[in-house]
Amino acid sequence: MGVEEVFPHVVFRPFGIPIQDTVVQTWIIMAVLIPLAYVAGRNFQIRPSRWQHLVELGSEFISKLIKLQVGRHIDGLFELLATLMLYIAVANLLGIIPGLRAPTRSLNTTIALSIVSFLAVQYFGIRERGLWRYSRSLAEPLGCILPLNILGQISRTVAMTLRLFGNVIAAEIMGQVMFKLMPLLAPLPFTLLSLITGVLQALVFTSLTVVFIADAVGRMERKETEEKG
Amino acid sequence: MSQLDPQALFMVVTTIVVGVVIVGGCIATTLMEGRAVVAAFENMARQPSVADRISGLIFVTLAIIESAAIYALLICLILLFANPFASLFR
Numbered sequence: 001m002g003v004e005e006v007f008p009h010v011v012f013r014p015f016g017i018p019i020q021d022t023v024v025q026t027w028i029i030m031a032v033l034i035p036l037a038y039v040a041g042r043n044f045q046i047r048p049s050r051w052q053h054l055v056e057l058g059s060e061f062i063s064k065l066i067k068l069q070v071g072r073h074i075d076g077l078f079e080l081l082a083t084l085m086l087y088i089a090v091a092n093l094l095g096i097i098p099g100l101r102a103p104t105r106s107l108n109t110t111i112a113l114s115i116v117s118f119l120a121v122q123y124f125g126i127r128e129r130g131l132w133r134y135s136r137s138l139a140e141p142l143g144c145i146l147p148l149n150i151l152g153q154i155s156r157t158v159a160m161t162l163r164l165f166g167n168v169i170a171a172e173i174m175g176q177v178m179f180k181l182m183p184l185l186a187p188l189p190f191t192l193l194s195l196i197t198g199v200l201q202a203l204v205f206t207s208l209t210v211v212f213i214a215d216a217v218g219r220m221e222r223k224e225t226e227e228k229g
Numbered sequence: 230m231s232q233l234d235p236q237a238l239f240m241v242v243t244t245i246v247v248g249v250v251i252v253g254g255c256i257a258t259t260l261m262e263g264r265a266v267v268a269a270f271e272n273m274a275r276q277p278s279v280a281d282r283i284s285g286l287i288f289v290t291l292a293i294i295e296s297a298a299i300y301a302l303l304i305c306l307i308l309l310f311a312n313p314f315a316s317l318f319r
Contacts, residue, residue: 166303
């Protein structure tokens with residue numbers, strides 16, 4: 001059926017290190033997104049241009065997400081979430097360009113993304129509450145619940161990995177199978193569906209990350225700021 | 230009844246199991262997603278003031294519920310393309 005074409009394969013091996021095509025696609029995304037982000041951040045005016053409206057719309061969305069979940073400003077959180085959201089959305093949508101495929105269809109890419117999210121949760125938790133208070137919050141309300149909390153942290157990271165991977169590879173395989181069965185028009189509805197799920201999965205990944213970070217930096221502080229503001 | 234060779238039997242059993250798993254996983258997930266959507270819509274109709282927040286949350290919630298079906302799909306993909314027992318029947 002040719003379904004095997006969907007799975008990643010090694011393109012070339014410099015110095016004996018195998019490089020898969022997902023890595024090359026990630027490089028393409030980086031080559032597009034980094035100059036674009038640099039250009040987008042310049043020339044902000046009080047009377048915004050059309051392009052600036054688009055940038056403000058996106059950043060306002062993520063600020064709202066942070067305000068709803070965390071309730072206060074945290075250094076670096078906005079940048080992390082915006083990067084995750086932009087990268088995953090573009091990566092999921094890359095499959096609609098002929099000749100390219102979504103790099104998130106490889107389990108390695110999604111594992112890397114969710115490890116970033118996992119480490120960010122620990123980093124923000126320790127930075128905002130201190131090492132001792134953060135570790136103690138894992139053992140609340142009872143000491144015997146500590147292994148369960150650690151298990152929960154690991155399993156939700158694995159769940160995030162598999163969710164993104166499964167959604168993307170399901171869309172890719174459906175598109176490929178439909179293309180082999182009937183190349184004209186039949187893959188079109190599945191491509192449209194993959195547009196929706198691609199953006200939605202980026203949103204889900206980002207919202208889950210911000211929920212976990214809000215959990216790690218603490219809910220007590222959040223209530224205090226709500227009463228103040 | 231003619232004797233199937235072991236590899237063909239393995240293929241048949243795998244295909245049947247994959248079909249059952251994907252149907253069961255999808256039915257259970259879809260029923261529960263339907264319940265979530267019904268509850269969301271009922272509460273949106275009852276309290277239109279919070280309809281915006283509910284409609285934002287329901288998308289994320291549905292995507293998370295749907296991951297149960299995705300896990301079933303992943304198991305099916307492993308059975309079909311990366312079955313650890315396939316080498317025993319070769």
